[in-house]
Amino acid sequence: MDRAFIEWPRSLWREDSATWDFAPAPLSSSFDVAIVGAGFSGLWTAHHLLLDNPGLSIAIIDAQQPGFGASGRNGGWCSAFSPMSLQAVAATSNRESATALQNALVDSIDEIGQFITDSNVDCGWKKAGTLSFASIPAQLQRLQDSVTSFREFGFDEDFISLLSHDEASDRIHMPQTLGATYSPHCAALHPAKLVDGLVQHLLQHGVQFFGTTIAREIQPHVITAIAPHGNVQIYAKWIVRATEGFTARMHQFRRDSAPLYSYMIATEPLSPSQWESIGWKNRETVSDARNLLIYAQRTSDNRIAFGGRGAPYKFGSRIGSKFDTDPSIHALIEQSMREMFPAIGDTPVSHTWGGALGVHRDWFTATNVDHRTHLATLGGYVGDGVAFSYVAAKEVALSISSNQRVTAPLAIVNHISPRWEPEPLRWFGINALLKLSSHADAVEKRTGKSHRLISWLLGKIIP
Numbered sequence: 001m002d003r004a005f006i007e008w009p010r011s012l013w014r015e016d017s018a019t020w021d022f023a024p025a026p027l028s029s030s031f032d033v034a035i036v037g038a039g040f041s042g043l044w045t046a047h048h049l050l051l052d053n054p055g056l057s058i059a060i061i062d063a064q065q066p067g068f069g070a071s072g073r074n075g076g077w078c079s080a081f082s083p084m085s086l087q088a089v090a091a092t093s094n095r096e097s098a099t100a101l102q103n104a105l106v107d108s109i110d111e112i113g114q115f116i117t118d119s120n121v122d123c124g125w126k127k128a129g130t131l132s133f134a135s136i137p138a139q140l141q142r143l144q145d146s147v148t149s150f151r152e153f154g155f156d157e158d159f160i161s162l163l164s165h166d167e168a169s170d171r172i173h174m175p176q177t178l179g180a181t182y183s184p185h186c187a188a189l190h191p192a193k194l195v196d197g198l199v200q201h202l203l204q205h206g207v208q209f210f211g212t213t214i215a216r217e218i219q220p221h222v223i224t225a226i227a228p229h230g231n232v233q234i235y236a237k238w239i240v241r242a243t244e245g246f247t248a249r250m251h252q253f254r255r256d257s258a259p260l261y262s263y264m265i266a267t268e269p270l271s272p273s274q275w276e277s278i279g280w281k282n283r284e285t286v287s288d289a290r291n292l293l294i295y296a297q298r299t300s301d302n303r304i305a306f307g308g309r310g311a312p313y314k315f316g317s318r319i320g321s322k323f324d325t326d327p328s329i330h331a332l333i334e335q336s337m338r339e340m341f342p343a344i345g346d347t348p349v350s351h352t353w354g355g356a357l358g359v360h361r362d363w364f365t366a367t368n369v370d371h372r373t374h375l376a377t378l379g380g381y382v383g384d385g386v387a388f389s390y391v392a393a394k395e396v397a398l399s400i401s402s403n404q405r406v407t408a409p410l411a412i413v414n415h416i417s418p419r420w421e422p423e424p425l426r427w428f429g430i431n432a433l434l435k436l437s438s439h440a441d442a443v444e445k446r447t448g449k450s451h452r453l454i455s456w457l458l459g460k461i462i463p
């Protein structure tokens with residue numbers, strides 16, 4: 001078994017989600033559509049395909065079991081915010097396309113919420129929006145700039161608004177808040193339970209799942225995979241690759257996507273008096289405006305689940321169970337969390353975990369559907385894939401179902417990202433960028449101001 005797919009991390013979400021045990025694929029099998037990867041991308045692709053064609057035979061194979069990847073480990077933000085700025089999207093297409101993509105993301109939150117209601121998925125779903133706080137002037141400036149850029153695209157106060165110190169503190173009492181942005185377009189959820197709900201739903205609609213089946217090569221109409229009982233072949237009219245952060249494990253795609261680690265911690269449930277001092281009555285998702293993102297949610301069982309990006313990229317795009325925890329990074333995340341929420345006091349952290357997310361060379365999310373080879377891919381969400389995978393999967397399914405290119409596609413459709421540089425350039429480039437971002441945060445924390453040159457450089461590199 002490939003070591004990347006052996007052990008599940010001890011995440012908070014794993015405690016009370018299903019333990020799937022799907023058998024591996026048989027030596028040879030054939031389907032209308034075979035999907036590699038049982039995370040949100042693969043699951044939503046099957047869902048959208050079946051909406052249009054209930055009779056399709058669909059198989060989803062996973063190297064482990066559904067939800068093993070980022071979909072079962074993430075921060076549980078179902079957010080309409082994308083890793084690309086609207087300006088960056090418009091630069092690859094036009095203003096209308098950038099606006100259309102943003103609107104599709106906004107709609108996706110309610111569509112996912114509707115699916116959860118219709119399918120009775122008990123995943124702690126709460127659409128209360130998202131807050132991004134500023135604790136120093138540089139961060140406040142960054143929040144103001146982001147609101148201005150949304151206004152340039154016609155997104156008004158109902159989409160995102162600036163909150164004063166008092167307005168922000170009314171929602172969550174943070175000691176050093178200067179202000180915040182608020183947008184209603186985000187929900188908090190238990191991500192592994194949404195995976196479970198989707199799997200149940202797809203099983204009811206005839207989808208076949210195969211576990212412990214690792215795709216080694218994908219060619220038109222055939223996946224060659226390795227399973228505990230030997231090599232297997234899965235034949236299909238269409239093959240969809242939904243392997244996101246794990247993509248570089250397949251030799252033929254080793255430079256298509258780079259895995260970056262994001263790490264999380266969760267506290268024991270806080271007491272009513274601790275919540276009284278924190279506020280946070282509505283369960284909005286929470287971040288702040290530093291360069292290296294942190295993200296938090298109040299869980300439905302009253303813990304704080306808190307995550308952070310910025311862990312160094314591993315040479316050769318390595319991923320694996322041994323990277324799922326990193327005590328020094330978890331300690332930094334815990335320090336940030338306790339600084340933001342002093343009322344946590346000595347309540348212990350009960351869970352620490354991490355996982356890999358997929359990043360394309362131009363930091364752009366992309367779907368690709370090739371009507372000549374009948375191969376499709378989706379991914380590259382840079383850590384914003386809970387809602388984005390729904391949107392991407394919908395586009396992939398639409399294109400496959402209509403058997404032609406979609407006439408008015410979203411800007412992510414058939415976007416070609418360049419391949420990553422070979423090593424050691426990739427290692428050097430990504431880690432230099434991460435170091436630059438953490439240096440920028442350190443300078444801002446010390447001086448309160450942003451470093452102009454670094455901010456300019458980061459703006460050039462990250463869309």
Ligand SMILES: Cc1cc2nc3c(=O)[nH]c(=O)nc-3n(C[C@H](O)[C@H](O)[C@H](O)COP(=O)(O)OP(=O)(O)OC[C@H]3O[C@@H](n4cnc5c(N)ncnc54)[C@H](O)[C@@H]3O)c2cc1C
Binds near residue numbers: 071357
């Ligand atoms: C710690 C963390 C926190 C995050 N927080 C958030 C958040 O709060 N909000 C948000 O929007 N996004 C978040 N993300 C990102 C989000 O989770 C992902 O973008 C999203 O889940 C990607 O879904 P996916 O289905 O494309 O990939 P995955 O969920 O990673 O699924 C890929 C699946 O493919 C399988 N696979 C891979 N290779 C093969 C192969 N060769 N053969 C067979 N199967 C294979 C894997 O086992 C895996 O199950 C976070 C990510 C991490 C790691």
